[in-house]
Amino acid sequence: MNPKRSSEHPRIELLGIGSARHRAFRANLEEALQALHLSIPIQEVSEISALLQYDISGIPALVINGKVVFQKVLPSVEDFKIVLSVLLQPENGHFELQQLVVPTDFSELADNAYQFALDLAREQDASVQLIHIHQPKATVPSMPQPASDQVELLNQKRNLMRRRISGEHDSLYPNPEGVRVEDLIITGSVVEELKSLSRLGQTDLILMGTTGENRANGRLWGSISSTVARKAACPVLLVPPFVRYQGFSRIVYASNFQPGEEHIWPQVMEWAARFGADVHFVHIEEAELHGYSVQRTSSGYFPNAGRPLFHLATVDSNDMLDGLSQYAEDQQADLLIMATPHRRFLEDWFHRSATRRVIFNTAIPLMVMHFNG
DSSP states (O other), X not given: OOOOOOSSSOOEEEEOOOOHHHHHHHHHHXXXXXXXXXXXXXXXXXXXXXXXXXXXXXXXXXXXXXXXXXXXXOOOHHHHHHHHHHHHOGGGGOOOOSEEEEEOOSOHHHHHHHHHHHHHHHHHTOEXXXXXXXXXXXXXXXXXXXXXXXXXXXHHHHXXXXXXXXXXXXXXXXXXXXXXXXXXXXXXXXXXXXXXXXXXXXXXXXXXXXXXXXXXXXXXXXXXXXXXXXXXXXXXXXXXXXXXXXXXXXXXXXXXXXXXXXXXXXXXXXXXHHHTOEEEEEEEEEOSSSXXXXXXXXXXXXXXXXXXXXXXXXXXXXXXXXXXXXXXXXXXXXXXXXXXXXXXXXXXXXXXXXXXXXXXXXXXXXXXXXXXX
């Protein structure tokens, strides 16, 4: 059965026979609709003859615009909110990917992020802007002794930029043909200049290495990356050392269910649809146990064209970051996404030391997205 979509509002059908599980299913669905400020009637389908016309294997089931979304599970309110946000608020899902900005300190790890961006840009038909933000008192790893003359120093930096743009810097990984690349050197604070660039309509994504080589322990650039990820207006993709771009097939989105976060979920699914990736929405709850335990999970397909498979999971762990990392590893994820309100720091997710830990220790790329909380 494939009822036609109403021209006035989406068609939401709840299939079931009025059991206690059915009533709990409806209560969670109604609470989710209310939380999302969606005034959409729920049509009950309970006649056996009518239920047999649907392509389902069990009840209760949720059908939106004639497509089965959930069946034989009892989704939580948060599960419903995620699915309804993606299906019924598609205007929140617009995710441009036309210009990638890559800041560099000329370190090996910054070069790795630049190569990652080039390969991503080639696949997505995007352009790349390689940026160096000149700080007169900072040193450059590839220069044994920086020139005292600022004009000479800038000339040397322009030469380093040219070698990277032309592909001369690393003969093993030449720049992909057909990728539009431009370079820019500006003077100022790295964080403040990148914040300003992120607010320009042309910047869709900033890519940075998770650590760098401006200090012996490699922490300065990582600290800058963490700060930019928290404060930028556009998404920031942090690339770990030695990780090359190979596409994205399994994405783990770490959900904290903060007010306003629902505006991110359609964007996450649009990002996933670009790569044909499955998405795991996982919520980590602190618990006193050894390791971590998956308490609840459900799966389904978004019925919209281009919407990939999704999984919804709740995980208990004695350490939120360890639980998240272990879940991502078990799922063989190749991208981790976290979200933070524009008005708060990423530390709203975890305390400051833990935030540094996930930035520095993640083994897979981490994308930080932002919403108005």
